[in-house]
Amino acid sequence: MNIVVCIKWTPDTSEADLTLESGGKDIKKDDLDFDVNDWDRFAIEEAVQIKEKMGGSVSVITVAPDDAEEMLRESLARGADQAFHLWDDAFEGSDGYAVASILAKFIRDRPYDLILTGTLADDDGGGQVGGMLAAMLNIPSSTLVSKIQIQGTTINFNRELEGGLGEAIEMDLPALVSVATGLNEPRFVSIRAVRKVSSVEIPMLDLGEIGIDESKVGYDGSRIQIEKVYLPPEGEGAEIIKGNPEEAAARLAEILREKGGIG
Amino acid sequence: MKNVFVLAEQRNQQLRDITWEAIAAGRKLAGELGAELSCILLSGRVEDMAQKLALECPKVLAVEDPRLDTFNSEAIIRALVPILQDKGPFVLVMGNSNSIIDLAPGLSIALEAALATDCFGLEVHDGKLMAIRQMYSYKVNALVSFKDAQRVVVTLRGGSFSFTPSKQQAGIIEKIPSPLGEDSQRKRFLNYVEAEKGDVDIASADIIVSVGRGIGDEPDMEVFQSLAETMGGVLACSRPIVDKNLLPKYHQVGTSGVEVKPKVYLALGISGAFQHLGGIKGSPLLAAINKDARAPIFRVAQYGIVGDLNELVPILEEKIKAIKKS
Numbered sequence: 069m070n071i072v073v074c075i076k077w078t079p080d081t082s083e084a085d086l087t088l089e090s091g092g093k094d095i096k097k098d099d100l101d102f103d104v105n106d107w108d109r110f111a112i113e114e115a116v117q118i119k120e121k122m123g124g125s126v127s128v129i130t131v132a133p134d135d136a137e138e139m140l141r142e143s144l145a146r147g148a149d150q151a152f153h154l155w156d157d158a159f160e161g162s163d164g165y166a167v168a169s170i171l172a173k174f175i176r177d178r179p180y181d182l183i184l185t186g187t188l189a190d191d192d193g194g195g196q197v198g199g200m201l202a203a204m205l206n207i208p209s210s211t212l213v214s215k216i217q218i219q220g221t222t223i224n225f226n227r228e229l230e231g232g233l234g235e236a237i238e239m240d241l242p243a244l245v246s247v248a249t250g251l252n253e254p255r256f257v258s259i260r261a262v263r264k265v266s267s268v269e270i271p272m273l274d275l276g277e278i279g280i281d282e283s284k285v286g287y288d289g290s291r292i293q294i295e296k297v298y299l300p301p302e303g304e305g306a307e308i309i310k311g312n313p314e315e316a317a318a319r320l321a322e323i324l325r326e327k328g329g330i331g
Numbered sequence: 332m333k334n335v336f337v338l339a340e341q342r343n344q345q346l347r348d349i350t351w352e353a354i355a356a357g358r359k360l361a362g363e364l365g366a367e368l369s370c371i372l373l374s375g376r377v378e379d380m381a382q383k384l385a386l387e388c389p390k391v392l393a394v395e396d397p398r399l400d401t402f403n404s405e406a407i408i409r410a411l412v413p414i415l416q417d418k419g420p421f422v423l424v425m426g427n428s429n430s431i432i433d434l435a436p437g438l439s440i441a442l443e444a445a446l447a448t449d450c451f452g453l454e455v456h457d458g459k460l461m462a463i464r465q466m467y468s469y470k471v472n473a474l475v476s477f478k479d480a481q482r483v484v485v486t487l488r489g490g491s492f493s494f495t496p497s498k499q500q501a502g503i504i505e506k507i508p509s510p511l512g513e514d515s516q517r518k519r520f521l522n523y524v525e526a527e528k529g530d531v532d533i534a535s536a537d538i539i540v541s542v543g544r545g546i547g548d549e550p551d552m553e554v555f556q557s558l559a560e561t562m563g564g565v566l567a568c569s570r571p572i573v574d575k576n577l578l579p580k581y582h583q584v585g586t587s588g589v590e591v592k593p594k595v596y597l598a599l600g601i602s603g604a605f606q607h608l609g610g611i612k613g614s615p616l617l618a619a620i621n622k623d624a625r626a627p628i629f630r631v632a633q634y635g636i637v638g639d640l641n642e643l644v645p646i647l648e649e650k651i652k653a654i655k656k657s
Contacts, residue, residue: 081467082544082602083623088471095471164436165446187432192466194448199436208405208517211433212587224521228587229342229429232526232580235401240517248587250574291445295461295474306619306628306635313643316636320618321650323634324562327616329595330651331538331563 069124069218071115072183073148074171074201075108077132077139078191092296104139107186111247113254114216115184116147122218124181125149129174131159131167137270144265145257151268156275158282163290164196171197172204173280174273182223183244187211198246209244210237214251334421335361338411339372339384340428343400346380349426349487351494354387356453356487357424358497363455364422373410375400377506385502396509398516404434405518406511412441413510420481422460424453427486429587435486444482447475449605451491464488469604469627489586489609526589529581531565538564539593541584543607544571545600545621546640552577555599558648561655567591569607585610600640603628620644 079100086095104112115126127150128143130136140151154170162170175183183205185198195211202209212228221241226234228248239245275282283289309316309323324330337357340347354370361368370388372381375397384391392414398406415421423442425431427449439446452463454474462475462485477483533539540559542550552566559566566582573583584591585607592613599620601607608631611617619632620643629635636643 079467081470085625086467086470095467165439168436190468193464195432196436196439196446196448199433200440203437203440209437210404210518212429226524227429227433229523230586231590232583232588234524234526236521236524238519238521243517249570253576291439291478291480292447293476293478295476297466297471297473299470300465300472300627300630305630306632308624308629309634309636313638313646316638317643317646318650320620320634320636321647321654323616323618324595324597324651325654327595329538329562329564329597329616329618330654 069118069122069181070179071118071124071126072175072178072180073108073111073115073126073128073143074183074185074197075112075128075130075139075143076105076186076189076191077102077130077136078105078189081191086299088297088299092298093294094297102135104142105186105189105191107188107190107247107249109254110249110251111184111186112143112146112148113252114247117252118182118216118218119147127152127178129154129171131155131162131170140270141265141268142257142262144268145261146255151270153270153272154278155272156285158275158286161287161290162285163292164192164194165200165291166285166289168197168200168204169284169289170278170280171201174278175201176205181242182218183207183242185244185246187213187246187248195246198244202244205244207242207244208239209246210239211246212248213245214248216245216251333366333419335364335366335368336415336421336423337368337370337388338423338425339370339380340402340426340430341372341374341380342402342430344374344376344380346383347426347428349428349489351387352489352492353424353426353487354384355492355494359492360422360424360453360455360460364458364460366422371411371414373399373407381504382501385504386499387497389502391502391504392507393504394507394509396511398511401520402430403516403518403520404430404437405516407434408438408441410510411438414507415442415482421483423482423484425484425486427488431486435484439484442482442484444484445477445480446484447477448486449488450485451488453485465605468602470625488605527579527581529579531582533565533567533582533584533591534589536565536591537594538562539567539584539591539595540564540597540599541567541569541601542572542599543569543601545602545623546572547600550577554644558644561648561651562597564593564595569601569604598628598632599644601628602626603631
């Protein structure tokens with residue numbers, strides 16, 4: 069079973085104060101910590117678990133600038149066999165479609181039975197690359213996937229619908245599945261495991277080496293374009309209760325009592 | 332853009348509510364673009380649903396084929412492409428439901444269309460369509476354009492467009508023979524998997540204490556359970572808590588989890604992701620404690636405290652106990 073995992077390098081914005089770039093088309097990212105997209109960590113773990121059960125190999129691929137090598141190396145420490153780092157300055161500004169085009173070009177001629185991705189990325193929340201990549205490669209795909217089982221030439225899994233309801237699906241291999249968070253428990257990686265893979269070479273491939281036309285990537289190759297970004301209007305929002313913890317908690321307790329929050 | 336299409340979402344021949352929101356958005360767009368609005372219905376049996384849709388849409392295109400009943404993405408894409416192929420420039424509007432998430436990217440490739448997902452606003456600037464969506468932990472809004480695309484697909488965040496019945500006279504229903512051939516499907520629906528039932532039913536609770544990622548990596552769940560009990564409520568959570576196995580899935584509030592409609596909802600360390608808020612119905616009193624003053628939860632909560640949960644939660648419980656005694 070040859071498994072390819074596509075992962076994304078994303079800024080952690082969950083608890084950061086965000087400011088806009090002067091052009092107003094993106095946020096300032098210099099001071100943000102980057103890491104592997106949370107959803108994709110589960111995809112890597114799933115790939116490694118399938119390999120441990122069935123044999124085969126796991127290749128991890130990203131389309132991201134230089135710093136992302138750290139994430140690829142950590143993936144090797146988690147049990148991936150190979151990592152490929154696709155980057156060229158021309159890739160800057162690529163939307164989901166352009167990223168899928170780059171990945172499709174690279175993956176098309178390589179051996180694969182299964183491609184794994186996360187369902188969403190924490191930064192743009194687009195959820196586009198997996199399904200687009202599968203369509204470009206002409207293989208079936210699905211999202212929000214958990215409970216994966218591979219039997220012969222098919223893959224069975226559950227996918228999430230609403231309200232806790234799920235659906236069991238079967239697809240022919242080769243296929244692409246975009247996983248849900250929580251389908252496994254990503255393993256802890258020791259410093260020792262990372263050190264062990266510190267000398268493994270991770271090839272970085274540019275536009276020419278991937279063999280994709282410049283018009284297919286970056287802003288030119290994108291189908292959508294961000295015109296501007298802005299912080300949402302403050303609106304009314306919450307009344308923020310001031311004071312030290314004692315005072316604030318007392319006030320909140322009082323509000324909860326008034327509103328029927330103490331039963 | 333000459334045409335605006337709305338894809339009606341159904342499951343086993345029942346229309347899903349988000350369809351009406353998509354029609355509301357499609358109606359607004361058609362008005363602003365001076366385009367025609369049509370609704371596409373794909374199902375094993377279309378009669379009743381088509382009539383309901385025709386009351387709100389000037390035209391309903393209906394395909395009847397039992398293979399479409401479970402909204403299998405492969406079948407839906409195969410049915411949609413031939414219908415839209417010869418329609419000239421268009422915008423296709425769909426709800427961003429878990430079924431649509433499965434098919435929108437592949438559909439956009441098959442149609443050679445530009446795609447924007449999870450949009451909460453649609454605007455027309457100088458005759459050009461723009462979409463508004465959120466990025467970066469829901470903290471930033473982005474205005475997105477589609478370059479010169481002749482075909483555009485947008486999916487809509489639930490709750491962004493409110494539908495009011497137009498009570499127009501019935502539109503026309505055009506039945507289209509199923510374009511699905513005898514090709515075998517590479518993706519096959521097997522069965523539905525019912526939600527796991529637990530020992531608490533948060534859906535019927537009036538008072539909910541809900542915890543999220545902000546409670547930290549190794550939280551003492553007992554502290555939150557105790558607060559919930561003192562308040563006479565139940566403990567619920569957002570997705571990351573279930574992912575970390577800190578609580579079972581039936582405690583999860585959200586579009587993929589349980590829909591709740593309490594009177595009071597106390598959100599602790601919950602950032603306020605749309606998928607979570609989408610599960611809170613009936614406008615409860617919403618109070619939040621979070622250490623990030625910019626957390627989106629403070630935009631929807633009525634009351635908030637910016638601070639450290641570890642410190643605040645035990646004090647809050649004390650204060651509530653004191654109130655109960657007095």
